[in-house]
Amino acid sequence: MFRPLLTASFIALSAPGFADTFTGEAVIDTVTIYPGLAEISRLITLDLPAGSHDIIVPGLPQTLATEGLRLSAPQSVQVGAISLSRDRLPVTPDQTTPAVQAAKDEVTRLEEALRQRDVTIEEIRLRVLAAEEQIAFLQSLSQASAGDTLSAGAVADIRALAQMVGEETLAVRQAAFTAEQEALAAMRAREDDVTALNDARQALAALIAPETEGSVLTFTVNTAAPGEVVIDVSTLESYANWSPVYDMRLTTGDTAALDIDRAVVVSQQTGQDWLNVNLILSTARPGEQIAPSDVWAPLRRIISEEELAREQQQVMLADQVMTRSFAGGVSEMAMEAPAPAIVAQADFSGATVTYRYPGRVDIRNGVDDLRLPLDQLSLEADIWAEAVPSRDDIAYRVAEFTNTTDEILLPGQALLFADGTMIGFSHLPLLAAGADQKMGFGPLDGLRLTRSTPRKSEGETGVFSSANQLTEQAQMTVENLTGRDWRVLLRDAVPYSEQDDLEVELNASPAVTQRNPDGQRGILEWDLNVGAGETAEIGFDYTLTWPTGYVLQ
Template sequence: MATDTPSPALPGATTVTPAPLPLPVTAVTCLEDRAQIERGTTVALAGGEQRLRLGPISALAVDRTLSAELTAAAGAARVLDSRITRAWTPRAPGPPTADDSALRHRLHELEEARRTAVERHQRLTVRADLLEQIAADLLREIGESTGRGQADPQRWSRELTRVADEQDDCEERLRALNAEHQRLAREEQQARAVLAQAESEPLELTAFLELTVHAEQAGPAELRVRHLTPCALWRPAYRAVRIGGTLRLESEATLWQATGEDWTGVRLTFSTARSALAAEPPGLVADQLTLRELSGEERRTVEVELREEEIGTLGPDQPATAGELPGVDDGGEVRVLQGPAAATVPGDGRAHRVPLGAFAVAATAERRAVPELSPLVTEVVTFRNDSGRPLLAGPVDLIRESGFVGRGELRFTAAGADAELAFGSSDDYRLLRESEESRSTSGLPGLGQRSLLTRTVRVHVSRLGPPAEPAGAAGAAGAAGAPERITLRERIPVSEVSAVEVRLRKEACDPAPDEVDTEGVVRWELAVPPSGRRTVTLVYEVAASAKVAGL
């Protein structure tokens, strides 16, 4: 039996591998809006210079970020040139194959049925036109024969009846076919919409990595390739489980990737680095300051205005709303999180959660009310970040012993700092806020006249009572009927100019506030029994001199 013996390679000759070598993804570093892909494999090198073709890889790989390294066990090996080549291979026309899903087969059947219905409609339309022409010819023949005195009423009646029956049958078939065509079009549209959500079209653009390497001697070598790829991003997410006085916080990374290839069994690293941002400092421009004399009107008048300032400590008091995932907030310092185990992430563009860690800590709950912002009383849980690392900002799935209760938001929290989560509103509380104000003046015009604005805010807090307990459950009824404490917060203006003075009238407040901070937030601790009602009154004054304008 004769066999072909390959001829020895000439020195310096280029050897092209007959088929591409696989180059799987081994590690991925996910950034805020892209991913750094690391690939690795073992290649068998021959002595001298040669070319390798590996892949396929993602066609979205960024060429200018490509780097390749060779590590040979025997002798030296290095990469002389590396490049990514792409090929356009459109999908072959024809019906779906056995590898396609049942949904694609169903869509193909609907397309064929609608195409057949269109052809039948065209044939019936032609037949209807022919019958219309036959009826016109028959009527013309009747007119001409009657004029010549060659009447044949029996034959004419028979022919007209047969043509009318054929026209009625054709019109009925056309109506049925139109209804079937509309039904098929609706089903085809629904199938296309479902297919667009369930599956993605196969990529027509493929990419391969071509390397030119030089090896001192033949032998195996380890190849490592790195490059950036768009269409991949991650955001932090959490799952908070509260049982009694303990809160368990599970950290997760929500990952999306539509790079055109699946990441199977890869090491995942999540970084908050923003490689797309420019590192250049802003340019300096000249800022010229000039002085001028105030006019008489400006000396006599002080322009002031009321403005809203957002206070960060009031954020957790508001009911959490489920919105889009926020951007990565790392507190101004790059954070790197390691995945605990290898993971598989399909390239379907959907959200996939990767667990990062969890910790349990003691938590305290407090009911808070901010009636100026919301008529609800929110339960806020405070806990300490004992994870040993900062908690990035992200959405939190809130879970009680009874199950899932909603979604909140966790702000950036340093290690060892306190964090707050709003676990929704308490349904047994109602708030009603009323506000009124009055204006007056004191003093003589031009001799220290002052305007006085007095504002009175009343907040009515109502608590619905629990249902009546049976006689044998006196202990349970007593526990349910115990008063609960809520924290109510209001605010007063804070003046930044000496011409305007804000004074809290504590003697007119009922009850007296427990605390007033420097930012103008007034706080009360209220005990409200079941079926009880409390009214909180806040009174403050804003006094301004006559030269103040804008209030």
């Protein structure tokens, strides 16, 4: 069986003949980021004579894949064989950039400065050591001389000797003290030298990847005429992403409005720094599903009641055998996998938006989360309060708005503000053009809620039951202490039935505005207008009735 010559590290388009070899640097010029994927355009600029040439481009990321590798050249230049090597890299000349070389030179300079500092400290320590030895010598000399002088009886000579030794010892001790202070100052300065050297090494590490990593691109070109040639190397690379972040500022005055400050956070771990690049952000999602899902038709069959009974009996016997085999444990028999779930996939074909960020940016590999401002949107908003007295004791501010732009609003984290006050964090889901969205904008402490139920003499709370009937009563209030009028959408719930024989009767005052909103069975809604300083009261009861001989569950 023949194996293809095209592998992850080699693409052969044609065999080169005798040619000169040139080494070029691929400089990242433009990056287009999709969610989870980046298209990177690198430019190689060479001054080539006419004829056929081998081009070597070192320093590319280790994870570069040939599937998304494309080369384009001017019309007068023909690109031939292309090879991408990873493990056994070809020998290439030093292609150190000026920035990297400057960082290396700074590291070398600081290493030498630290070495010289250590030499200076050792020299100072030697002076201290010499002073200590001088003091020891003077002390031994004075003891020997004093003994000779005492035996001779010359008191004046003893006094002169003591004075000389004292003066010399003081001078030596002063020199030792000065040297010790110089050593301490040098040690403090050495700490600054170490810090500067570590910073320089980190700066160098941020500019270069380990020399043992990376890949090398080699290809052949044939130029019709001598001159400068610019070759565009385009690659698709993973581990790059951008996501929107939103500051959503709600104004609840006479004219309600929602201002959305949009920004983006860009990060990448492609294995190479992006320095001084043009940045393009796209809402297209090439890494996601591109075709509709499959559907499966259900297989239905009929079976006689006798055969069904036999199958059920066989199942029971099998269960008994399994229980005996795994008594006291959990069965490890594999269960049949369910059919794949049919999930609806959103498709916004034709609605792709591209943002080209002005100016050039730097995004370092694996260390930068770059936040860039995008634009501001101004949308109209409908604002009200929502209250659930059965669960909460205050109401919450809610705003509904429509995406009136001509583009998709991608999902992202949102920081919420209401009338200039920060409320908290939320998440804006994917919002198509023209779609509506409802979001909570924090608590309204001035809208107080209560829910109570009457008590029977037996102590039961709000529930009255008989053999085939059950009744529950509830009383709710909304007290407005905010100083302004509020539209309040109040919600509660009652049981619901899917059986004709189990009836549910509801009485409410005021009347329920909407029952089962959006198909939510058993949910009740009251749409109220509660003025400043006013209190709204809602009372309701429901009764469940069922035939005698049945039990309510």
